[in-house]
Amino acid sequence: MNNLNDERLKYLEKVKTIVVKVGSSTLTYNNGLLNLNHIEGLVRQLSDLHNMGYNVVLVSSGAIGAGMGKLGLQERPKTIPEKQAAAAVGQGILMHMYEKVFSEYGKTVGQILLTKEDMTDDIRKNNAHNTFSSLLEQRVIPIINENDAVVVDEIKVGDNDTLSAYVAQLVNAELLILMSDIDGLYNCDPRKNSDAKIISFIEEITEEIVACAGGAGSNLGTGGMATKINAAKIATASGISMVIINGENSKNLRDILNGINIGTWFKANL
Numbered sequence: 433m434n435n436l437n438d439e440r441l442k443y444l445e446k447v448k449t450i451v452v453k454v455g456s457s458t459l460t461y462n463n464g465l466l467n468l469n470h471i472e473g474l475v476r477q478l479s480d481l482h483n484m485g486y487n488v489v490l491v492s493s494g495a496i497g498a499g500m501g502k503l504g505l506q507e508r509p510k511t512i513p514e515k516q517a518a519a520a521v522g523q524g525i526l527m528h529m530y531e532k533v534f535s536e537y538g539k540t541v542g543q544i545l546l547t548k549e550d551m552t553d554d555i556r557k558n559n560a561h562n563t564f565s566s567l568l569e570q571r572v573i574p575i576i577n578e579n580d581a582v583v584v585d586e587i588k589v590g591d592n593d594t595l596s597a598y599v600a601q602l603v604n605a606e607l608l609i610l611m612s613d614i615d616g617l618y619n620c621d622p623r624k625n626s627d628a629k630i631i632s633f634i635e636e637i638t639e640e641i642v643a644c645a646g647g648a649g650s651n652l653g654t655g656g657m658a659t660k661i662n663a664a665k666i667a668t669a670s671g672i673s674m675v676i677i678n679g680e681n682s683k684n685l686r687d688i689l690n691g692i693n694i695g696t697w698f699k700a701n702l
């Protein structure tokens with residue numbers, strides 16, 4: 433039974449700008465071809481939130497995956513130029529699909545491909561902030577990814593969980609939603625413990641919480657939880673609440689905005 437959560441409801445009253453991050457596993461199948469069902473559900477829900485008056489920003493992964501599909505690669509490329517080539521092909525495929533489906537709901541989208549310096553260099557940060565402000569003022573839905581075709585491993589953010597937390601800062605969002613392939617953060621590894629339970633509300637990210645996620649720096653915890661905890665630290669420290677929900681069902685987005693107790697909510701440090 434999914435009850436309403438009073439703390440979430442209270443916070444939601446002031447939410448105007450939402451950043452939604454969607455992972456490759458939600459957007460593409462293992463063979464790299466697009467999961468049209470998920471994309472259409474996602475775009476419909478985002479468009480509906482936009483119609484309700486929210487500013488919506490989408491951080492979308494899936495460029496390398498979609499490029500693999502188009503290039504017929506059976507496994508993820510290993511060399512940097514091959515990954516960059518796959519991203520260059522895949523990013524266009526993703527945007528083509530978003531442009532097409534968002535248009536069906538009368539929405540205008542704009543692509544921004546960021547690099548780490550856009551988040552760390554003050555001048556570039558300010559430029560990016562101004563671009564986002566102008567897009568949001570014109571009711572455009574920005575679609576963000578890292579500029580995978582040009583960045584190399586040493587200088588990239590590397591994962592879109594962290595990237596989305598930086599984006600949430602850049603656009604002064606009040607809420608960051610990570611759509612994952614898992615229902616939320618569990619109190620222990622659900623693959624090993626059948627009685628594992630979702631932690632519904634996290635006041636503070638303690639060492640214990642980090643350990644639940646598979647330990648700091650590990651990307652092998654419960655569904656890549658370490659990068660999500662990292663994102664939660666960045667977001668909550670900037671006064672932005674973050675939620676992890678399952679991307680399988682795009683209606684979860686609406687439920688979150690209605691204050692329903694699904695997923696794991698990380699409370700903003702206000």
Ligand code: GLU
Nearest residue numbers: 493494495496497591592
């Ligand atoms: N930027 C990568 C891509 O579009 C995804 C990074 C991530 O999955 O976190 O393929």
